[in-house]
Amino acid sequence: MKKTSLNDIAKHLGVSKTLVSFVLNGKAKEYRISEEICKKVQDVAQELNYHPNRIAQGLRTGKTKTIGLIIADIANPFFGKLGREIEQEAARHGYHVIFCSSDENPEKSEQQIAMLQQSQVDGYIISPPMNSEDQIRTLAKRNIPFVLIDRYFPEIECNYIVVDNFDAAYKATNHLLALGRKRIANITLNVDLQNMKARTEGYKQALRDASIEIDENLVKILPFSHDNKDVARSIKELVGKKDNMLADAILFSTSKIGVMGIECISDLGLKVPDDVAIVSFDNADAYTICVSPVTVVAQPLKEIGKTAVQIVLNEIKNQKTLLKIQKITLKTNFIIRKSCGS
Amino acid sequence: MKKTSLNDIAKHLGVSKTLVSFVLNGKAKEYRISEEICKKVQDVAQELNYHPNRIAQGLRTGKTKTIGLIIADIANPFFGKLGREIEQEAARHGYHVIFCSSDENPEKSEQQIAMLQQSQVDGYIISPPMNSEDQIRTLAKRNIPFVLIDRYFPEIECNYIVVDNFDAAYKATNHLLALGRKRIANITLNVDLQNMKARTEGYKQALRDASIEIDENLVKILPFSHDNKDVARSIKELVGKKDNMLADAILFSTSKIGVMGIECISDLGLKVPDDVAIVSFDNADAYTICVSPVTVVAQPLKEIGKTAVQIVLNEIKNQKTLLKIQKITLKTNFIIRKSCGS
DNA sequence: CTGAAAGCGCTTACAG
DNA sequence: CTGAAAGCGCTTACAG
Numbered sequence A, B: 001m002k003k004t005s006l007n008d009i010a011k012h013l014g015v016s017k018t019l020v021s022f023v024l025n026g027k028a029k030e031y032r033i034s035e036e037i038c039k040k041v042q043d044v045a046q047e048l049n050y051h052p053n054r055i056a057q058g059l060r061t062g063k064t065k066t067i068g069l070i071i072a073d074i075a076n077p078f079f080g081k082l083g084r085e086i087e088q089e090a091a092r093h094g095y096h097v098i099f100c101s102s103d104e105n106p107e108k109s110e111q112q113i114a115m116l117q118q119s120q121v122d123g124y125i126i127s128p129p130m131n132s133e134d135q136i137r138t139l140a141k142r143n144i145p146f147v148l149i150d151r152y153f154p155e156i157e158c159n160y161i162v163v164d165n166f167d168a169a170y171k172a173t174n175h176l177l178a179l180g181r182k183r184i185a186n187i188t189l190n191v192d193l194q195n196m197k198a199r200t201e202g203y204k205q206a207l208r209d210a211s212i213e214i215d216e217n218l219v220k221i222l223p224f225s226h227d228n229k230d231v232a233r234s235i236k237e238l239v240g241k242k243d244n245m246l247a248d249a250i251l252f253s254t255s256k257i258g259v260m261g262i263e264c265i266s267d268l269g270l271k272v273p274d275d276v277a278i279v280s281f282d283n284a285d286a287y288t289i290c291v292s293p294v295t296v297v298a299q300p301l302k303e304i305g306k307t308a309v310q311i312v313l314n315e316i317k318n319q320k321t322l323l324k325i326q327k328i329t330l331k332t333n334f335i336i337r338k339s340c341g342s
Numbered sequence C, D: 001c002t003g004a005a006a007g008c009g010c011t012t013a014c015a016g
Helices: A006-013 A017-024 A035-047 A054-061 A077-092 A106-118 A133-141 A165-178 A194-209 A228-239 A255-267 A301-317 B006-013 B017-024 B035-047 B054-061 B077-092 B106-118 B133-141 B165-178 B194-209 B228-239 B255-267 B301-317
Strands: A066-071 A096-101 A123-126 A146-149 A160-163 A184-189 A219-222 A249-252 A277-281 A295-298 A327-330 A333-335 B066-071 B096-101 B123-126 B146-149 B160-163 B184-189 B219-222 B249-252 B277-281 B295-298 B327-330 B333-335
Touching: A006 A017, A006 A035, A017 A035, A054 B054, A066 A077, A066 A106, A066 A301, A077 A096, A077 A301, A077 B077, A077 B096, A096 A106, A096 B077, A106 A123, A106 A133, A123 A301, A133 A146, A146 A301, A160 A165, A160 A194, A160 A301, A165 A184, A165 A194, A165 A249, A165 A277, A165 A295, A165 A333, A184 A194, A184 A228, A184 A255, A219 A228, A228 A255, A249 A255, A255 A277, A301 A327, B006 B017, B006 B035, B017 B035, B066 B077, B066 B106, B066 B301, B077 B096, B077 B301, B096 B106, B106 B123, B106 B133, B123 B301, B133 B146, B146 B301, B160 B165, B160 B194, B160 B301, B165 B184, B165 B194, B165 B249, B165 B277, B165 B295, B165 B333, B184 B194, B184 B228, B184 B255, B219 B228, B228 B255, B249 B255, B255 B277, B301 B327
Parallel strands: A066 A096, A066 A123, A123 A146, A146 A160, A160 A327, A184 A219, A184 A249, A249 A277, A277 A295, B066 B096, B066 B123, B123 B146, B146 B160, B160 B327, B184 B219, B184 B249, B249 B277, B277 B295
Antiparallel strands: A096 B096, A295 A333, B295 B333
16 A cells, blocks of 8 residues: 555646645645635545655755754653653654664764764754764854753853753752751762763852862762762762761762662661751652652753754754854752751 | 765766765675775765765655654653663664654554654554554554554554563562562552553452452552542552551552652651552662662563564565564563562 | 646666 | 666746
8 A cells, every 4th residue: 555645646636746735735825726626635635645755855855854862861761851841842843853862972972963964854952972072063063953951061152951050059058058067978970061060069169158178078979880889889988987977968960879879878777867968969750759858959851851942943944044042051940858857 | 065965976976876876885796896986986975974865765765764662751761761772772773763752642642653654764663552453453454564562452463562461460469478468459550551451460360369359449540640649549548547557568550650659658657568568560760769679570671672673673674575473472570679578 | 826847865777 | 887767755946
């Protein structure tokens, strides 16, 4: 059962496919095509179960109505939720999205961008891994529609939509200070990514503003591809000695670290928040049901996803005109639960 | 900066694009093209930064090298992880995947299938919502390559790859029985989906085999789009009366219910496993860090994803020949943690 | 108001 | 061994 084409309809009616194309694309009025013939075309289209071939349209018009999404890992709930918002907003505009997980690996993301280009995607939404500056610069130089999410490169002039990580970490740390915590630790990742660095900077600034000396022993930097053992070691160093704990609070820079960290803390027989208070970035599901529900910095995922799509689509539709570069920084949402005591 | 086409290379060298196409597609040997000219073509391709236009290839060959994935919700970690495996295996074979979240809504999935068809995807991996039998039948009738995952329709002859839900629930319930639980409840969803029904059936069979009468008051069926309140009501009915609890154990049929359920149990001031033992389907992250880490039925996501891709790709490559229908049922992995006591 | 024609970038019989 | 040509299914100037 072959799919029906424009030509099939045209032949069926003895008219040209130009005509058929016009009416099916809603240009009947514009070309003042008689209502009668209009109706006929539509009826036959329905009867023959006609569906336009997007690939052919894509080849002809140069627009495939699909956007490429490159994130670290779709299995990570943070990106999963973000992906969902992006998919939804894209669908609202008739766009498809192709997902690619880069694992924060620049070689992978480079290859993925190349593949997506071959597939002629109209634009990109990218959460760029570290050391991918060149790839991003190339996109910008070629005037390809794209927007960065979650992180950006300050030195590259391009669209991005991120969150005020500095401010969020600053407030989170202050929250801990206000509740009387003195030795606040931060566990973060060894990645040269602006968002992670801003979190640690905000944390440090809050301490400085409270006239607390920064103790680098309290800042644990894990390798990017960390596992339970890495987290366990840091936790042990920070709160392992029951009678002489280095830290009385921990700010986790990601929920992946946080979830593992809480498991380790509980393995040590420690209580949250009594022994150690906790704040984490990202509102993971796990945080609502763990022993002591965790106070978190939640990101406005819906807004990030929706805005990201709108920015690329706008770029796509106005590719010839030079649009104003969009640099958007959203506020986070601080959700207080029980992990910091009161 | 326009992209370079086959024609550009051909002109550049004063040869035909047929030739260029042959060498770039590795058919040089087959057509005994001189090594010298071969080399030249490759050099120029590189120099001009040539990348084949997949859309054009797709139009010509009828194959787009992309597969459509329809699941309930990519933000749900279960599907996120599955999606990741699928993406990975597809990429290994040079295929892209377009994700669509159906929200278990058959109208949505129908529309998504239609959209994907317009985009000429080569095949589908689908986790079909209830009442989508007709859509699946239509695909089968049209001989379109696809495979069902997570659930299937027993009355439809087609490829699927699922898990032995009956067996898993049977064993989980037996585990609870062996630990001395007498009044085991099951909280599931009001969906006419084979996987959910099999879970409750396995649970009931285990009780029957232990000569325990089935008490329908212990089987709670939530509306599909359940929220915290629905779960809370069920939990309250089951274990709300401290001195006269209906249930002493709960089998959660999904981790989404389970995560909410554990939160409710803890809100009631109850202890797991002392007051109530718990087993849940799906190994959610949250389950490792909650008060009492949860014993779960884990699904072999890697194998499901990988096999699903292999089945569709095989169908795609042999679309004219009638392949044997693949009906695959995988075993689950029972992970014992602390939520059932010992 | 309507149609013939070109062309998007490729692949692939066909001919020599 | 190599090239001219057709055609995948569409859109869109152009002509009348």
